[in-house]
Amino acid sequence: MIALQVENLCVKADNRHLIENITFSIEEGRIVAIIGPNGAGKTTLIKAILGLIPYETGTVSLFGRPFKNNHSVIKVGYVPQKLEFDRTIPLTVSELLGFTVPPVYMVPFMKRKGAREHIDGLLKIVGAQSLAQRSIGSLSGGELQRVMIAKAIVNDPKILFLDEPASGVDIEGQERFHDLVKRLNKEKGLTVIIISHDLNVVYRYADDVLCMNRKLICTGRPEETLTDEVIKSMYGEMMGAYIHSCHEHD
Amino acid sequence: MNMISEFISYPFIQRALLASVMVGILCPFVGNFVVLRRMSFYSDAISHSAFAGIAAGALLGIDLSLSSIIVAILIAVIIAFLSEKTGLSHDTVIGIAFSGAIASGMLVMGMLKGYRADLFTFLFGDILAITDKDLLMIFIIGILTVIVLLTFLKPFLQITFNRDLARVEGTSVRFFEYLLFLIIAVVITVSLKIIGMILVTSLLIVPAASAKNLASSMKRLFVLSCVFGVLSGVIGLAMSIYLNTSSGPTIVLVSIMIFFLTLFSRGAVTKR
Ligand SMILES: Nc1ncnc2c1ncn2[C@@H]1O[C@H](COP(=O)(O)OP(=O)(O)O)[C@@H](O)[C@H]1O
Ligand SMILES: [Mg+2]
Numbered sequence: 001m002i003a004l005q006v007e008n009l010c011v012k013a014d015n016r017h018l019i020e021n022i023t024f025s026i027e028e029g030r031i032v033a034i035i036g037p038n039g040a041g042k043t044t045l046i047k048a049i050l051g052l053i054p055y056e057t058g059t060v061s062l063f064g065r066p067f068k069n070n071h072s073v074i075k076v077g078y079v080p081q082k083l084e085f086d087r088t089i090p091l092t093v094s095e096l097l098g099f100t101v102p103p104v105y106m107v108p109f110m111k112r113k114g115a116r117e118h119i120d121g122l123l124k125i126v127g128a129q130s131l132a133q134r135s136i137g138s139l140s141g142g143e144l145q146r147v148m149i150a151k152a153i154v155n156d157p158k159i160l161f162l163d164e165p166a167s168g169v170d171i172e173g174q175e176r177f178h179d180l181v182k183r184l185n186k187e188k189g190l191t192v193i194i195i196s197h198d199l200n201v202v203y204r205y206a207d208d209v210l211c212m213n214r215k216l217i218c219t220g221r222p223e224e225t226l227t228d229e230v231i232k233s234m235y236g237e238m239m240g241a242y243i244h245s246c247h248e249h250d
Numbered sequence: 251m252n253m254i255s256e257f258i259s260y261p262f263i264q265r266a267l268l269a270s271v272m273v274g275i276l277c278p279f280v281g282n283f284v285v286l287r288r289m290s291f292y293s294d295a296i297s298h299s300a301f302a303g304i305a306a307g308a309l310l311g312i313d314l315s316l317s318s319i320i321v322a323i324l325i326a327v328i329i330a331f332l333s334e335k336t337g338l339s340h341d342t343v344i345g346i347a348f349s350g351a352i353a354s355g356m357l358v359m360g361m362l363k364g365y366r367a368d369l370f371t372f373l374f375g376d377i378l379a380i381t382d383k384d385l386l387m388i389f390i391i392g393i394l395t396v397i398v399l400l401t402f403l404k405p406f407l408q409i410t411f412n413r414d415l416a417r418v419e420g421t422s423v424r425f426f427e428y429l430l431f432l433i434i435a436v437v438i439t440v441s442l443k444i445i446g447m448i449l450v451t452s453l454l455i456v457p458a459a460s461a462k463n464l465a466s467s468m469k470r471l472f473v474l475s476c477v478f479g480v481l482s483g484v485i486g487l488a489m490s491i492y493l494n495t496s497s498g499p500t501i502v503l504v505s506i507m508i509f510f511l512t513l514f515s516r517g518a519v520t521k522r
Contacts, residue, residue, distance in 0.1 A: 052414050078418040085412050089286060090465040096411065099404045100419055135466040155419065 270483030281454030302355030375446030
């Protein structure tokens with residue numbers, strides 16, 4: 001089954017194309033990496049797919065349904081690149097994760113049987129078990145990222161969108177997280193779309209790669225697609241240095 | 251002690267006490283969302299619209315509580331509609347609705363013949379003038395509001411935390427935002443007679459802000475804000491009777507004292 005189908009997607013802002021005529025489809029159960037230089041429109045693409053920003057033309061369908069307003073039918077997990085929220089909000093990590101645990105319509109303070117264990121288990125997987133009672137505004141960047149990753153999968157989604165999820169997480173945490181994604185993919189058939197700057201991650205974990213710079217440049221298996229030429233055309237000559245510096249700064 | 255029990259035996263004091271406890275729970279409960287979502291300007295606009303509704307009700311000779319609720323909801327809908335359709339900032343739209351409400355309220359007041367003491371009740375609030383009918387209305391609206399808010403607490407908190415994530419997780423952001431606007435409008439309107447148009451926003455915001463000073467979790471925020479609301483209501487009421495001052499301002503001043511107490515003790519409390 002086709003998990004995600006994007007056709008002719010164009011997003012404009014101030015009369016400028018942020019992304020242009022993007023068409024691709026993703027089979028269910030695959031891990032697809034999206035790569036491209038900074039400002040290539042990767043975040044814009046994901047936001048448009050998720051209906052968070054309007055698009056000029058194009059269609060998006062998820063598991064065969066047009067995406068508009070079907071969120072409650074197909075569960076989607078999302079880790080945004082930059083999460084904006086009020087840092088003074090009195091909200092603990094376990095409360096935050098509790099929002100997403102079904103049933104949606106009930107008192108969140110009344111813990112459903114097993115919900116607590118489920119949340120604690122997930123926090124343990126992402127290495128955040130000690131953070132459960134911490135308030136969300138007091139977390140460091142890396143801690144917050146791990147919590148958001150746990151939040152994205154707490155609801156057992158069918159498809160997961162990750163926008164540079166590993167930035168701000170230490171190497172060990174990254175490894176653990178990528179292994180987790182791989183495991184969920186293997187065990188539950190979770191489809192994963194991940195934006196990453198790290199070519200090692202792309203080679204090791206992704207089934208397919210999608211290269212873009214405003215337009216789609218190429219798609220396919222990483223080892224066949226990521227030729228020196230493609231990488232050079234996207235990142236320029238200083239690609240090695242570029243990728244590493246991005247990685248560390250984020 | 252004797253004096254207290256004698257006071258409490260008066261039915262109008264009993265009603266006032268009951269009213270201050272109910273409003274002391276209801277306003278801060280809803281007020282938590284007003285504080286977290288920075289909607290105090292909206293809350294002010296609605297209380298002033300409700301007052302315009304009261305003036306209109308007096309002119310047309312219909313029930314004042316009814317006319318105030320209708321106008322408050324109408325203005326809430328207009329604000330939501332205009333900010334969605336025009337793309338103007340929320341702030342601007344609220345400012346326009348706010349001035350419109352005040353101006354029409356004043357205009358209508360001018361058309362009324364004679365001095366209308368009952369209108370001043372809504373302006374400044376008079377907890378000692380509460381009738382059994384008022385109490386029943388606060389009670390019913392209060393119970394309904396708390397049930398709706400508790401049932402949908404998850405989506406309300408989701409949209410408060412981050413709208414994009416809420417949307418992706420399948421929450422209808424627009425529906426719950428409208429619902430929240432509506433709930434705030436209704437709560438403000440039923441509290442008007444007790445605390446008055448000018449100060450009702452204070453009772454929504456101040457206990458919630460005090461609770462936010464101390465709380466690190468949502469659970470604590472909701473519990474503490476209601477505790478502070480009830481404390482302000484009851485202590486304020488007692489002081490206003492004892493000192494023979496107006497109840498609304500006394501209650502609000504007590505809540506502000508609590509706010510400063512929590513502000514000063516915050517450092518000690520939030521340190522782990
Ligand atoms: N709301 C917006 N209005 C105008 N330009 C935007 C907006 N959001 C992003 N951009 C621009 O769109 C381009 C693509 O951004 P983005 O999708 O974040 O790229 P990437 O995620 O690949 O680094 C950038 O040049 C950015 O400045
Ligand atoms: Mg980006």
